[in-house]
Amino acid sequence: MTSDAPLPTPGHRLTVLDALTEEQAAQVLDLLAHAARSDGVQAVSEQGRLQLRGGRREGVRHFLLSDPESGGLLGYAQLEDTDPVEAPAAELVVHPEKRGKGHGRALGDALLEASGRRLRVWAHGGKSAARHLAQVLGLTMFRELRQLRRPLSPLDVPEPTYPEGVTVRTFVPGQDDAAWLAVNAAAFAHHPEQGSLTQRDLDDRMGEDWFDPKGFFLAEKGGESGEGRELVGFHWTKVHRAEQLGEVYVVGIAPGAQGGGLGKALTATGLRHLAAEGLPTASLYVDADNIAAVTVYERLGFTTYETDLMYRTES
Template identity: 75%
Template sequence: MTDASAALEPGRQIVTLDELTEDQAAAVLALVEDAARSDGTTAVSEQGRLQLRGGPREGIRHFLLTEGGRLAGYAQLEDTDPVEAPAAELVVHPALRGRGHGRALGSALLAASGKRIRMWAHGGKSAARHLAQVLGLTLFRELRQLRRPLVGLDLAEPALPAGVTVRTFVPGDDDAAWLAANAVAFAHHPEQGALTQRDLDDRKAQPWFDPKGFFLAEREGELVGFHWTKVHAAEQLGEVYVLGVLPTAQGGGLGKALTTIGLRHLAMAGLPTAMLYVDADNPAALAVYEGLGFTTHEVDLMYRTES
């Protein structure tokens, strides 16, 4: 644990921790939820929220900013990628904004990362964009959230490539094979491609996890693609959560077929809307999704230090 309170405003303190207590994690989650209700989008990703609990995790640091003893802000730094700069997220309680807390957290993140950082601005809010500029960060990635209605879904029968069959995921039995396939399918993707058994176990333990919505495509017993769907019950949203096709099976329409299978599953569950995330610089994936009726709903922006 380190104390980063030096040179801060009176009454403001930032403490850096390698792990949070259950009470601290609960307080951070409450702050994140309060901010999400105010902003209409969450400032801390699913992965970041999962990393609040479960003890220390290699490369993860938590920054708790208090004002007069009250939790006013939170930031997380993830330094797990062997090539890319550490990634960060931060949030300030809506009732305590405009007091320099965001800048203080951002400065603490820059100091902790050696001024080499990538920082998310989820939802692309103007305040987050301004903070990135104040911290001297440059925009370099745009992640789009796409949505489409599921009511009256009318998609052509999925056409699987020759020799490919689809079944659902079996927890425990399929873990290792899926993790290996995921690493290959997302070798270019620093977050998704690095998922571990612990990361998978975290998600399997969540109330939303349903193996009946986790589809695996096989050819001659080998996993060649997958579509993991997710249901956001409170928001009545179905998500194309993870969709991957291994390089050896690309170009044959498997991605489109798996997307259709997952969308039909979500529609049968009675969900009115589907969503997904895709990088703006992935024109092939964008073309597939737009061809299936998806349009841009909002964007997440990532900024980084010049290096």
Template identity: 75%
Template sequence: MTSDDTARPSPAARSIETRPELTPDQEEAVLTLLDEAARIDGQQAVSEQGRLHLRGAAREGVRHLLLTVGDDLLGYAQLEDTDPVEAPAAELVVHPSHRGHGHGRALGSALLAESGKRLRVWAHGGHSAARHLAQVLGLTLFRELRQMRRSLADFDPPEPVLPEGVTVRAFVPGEDDAAWLAANAEAFAHHPEQGSLTQRDLDDRKAEPWFDPAGFFLAERRGGEGGNGTGGAELLGFHWTKVHAGERLGEVYVVGVRPGAQGGGLGKALTTIGLRHLAAQGLPTAMLYVDADNKAAVTVYERLGFVTYETDLMYRSET
């Protein structure tokens, strides 16, 4: 959610269109708007998942809101209604040169109407303007997501210790897809945003320029049951790393351990293996995202030398 507020009268020419999918020209216009806003704000207003949703055919539960004045796209919002329990989630942005004219409030009000006033909205970076807009819309703080970072220049951990019988290898695209999706769903059953990823979501990420299976680590035990991994192995956990080449930044993209394998140090070992991989590529810094209320994970990352770099906030309606 990026807007600087909203008290001024709405321009008569402003209109908001809601679409299940975008045309190629609309997609290009939205991506240009996002890039221009990110250049000024220092971060993206729409998450990676949201940017992937811009592409291709319509996706179930996803709607795009385009705010235009005349022929110019000045604002964009995305609403995703795929969580069977929680309210629909949204992200929005207003062009930096056109803030302060009520566009943010207009988009927020349109999102409330589209969602039946059951709404969650991300404010990436937690800027004061976004917090004020949330207040204007009657939303309250619901979730805090921390971005944590640490230097890799001095990263020299002890050799990771894996549980007995467990080995780690790289992901094989096409062969490991189904097993990973099943393990991811189990590991993140409590976290629908991550746990509900589908084959299409995985394919989207595999098609991205940053995807590198050599940095996607799978921990497995041979002879296990129910894992469906390559060669009859049971997939117990994984660490998928990501490299932001332009920023020379490595990311602990996602670390997951199946419930039955948790508590034995596998998550810490996988995290260390991934960080060593990123450090070996000469990247100076590593980052990750973690919910502030996940005290156990925050403690693990702090012990690995991570500190909070910035915070994303999620607000929701009370109805």
């Protein structure tokens, strides 16, 4: 589906696409990079940025707001309608030099119309301008995602102790894909973004420059042979070289293996790996209402660095 029509407000044109060309994707990425330098935070998540390339993706639409005369990109929004229960989720950004002219409102109104006024919108970094736009659009805040950080030097994380029968190795691309996707889906059945990852999503991440299987730890238990062992948990770390920042990218524990200290041990393994990479700081993301997880991470020395907020319509 493609639509291309002037908006009622003069000064911009909206194009809605199911897929972007390479040139369009590059323009959006350039806009996002410009905004990130200005704001100190990415306006669109990693998943959203990965969905800019690679053709059409089920349930994903791209909103390009451009200057009708020059064709320059004024703003961008992405709408993802893949969750069978929750309202469609969106992220949006306006060029830093073009703000205060109604472009954010125009994108927000277009998202509300496209979603049938049933919408969730992320505001990364919780900036005051984003809070104001949410208020103008009639959205209310309902989710708080915290980024926590801690220093890795000196490293005061003890040697991990694993439950009896559990061993740890690193991920092998192509060999462990299906098992990992199954455990990830089970561990995050309550988490629509993480739990719904597909082989395509995994392939996207493995194709990124940052991907390194030696920082992707799998915990197994069961039979003595490799084929007889069962994947019960994992800790996937990520290294942001430019920022010299290590990330606890995702820690997942199979439902039947939860509550035995496996998550704490895997977290410690990943942190020790990041420290061995020479990184000074580690980060992670956790929902503010996940008190148990927040408590575990705070005991490991993490403190809140910044906050992302999600707003939604009342309906």
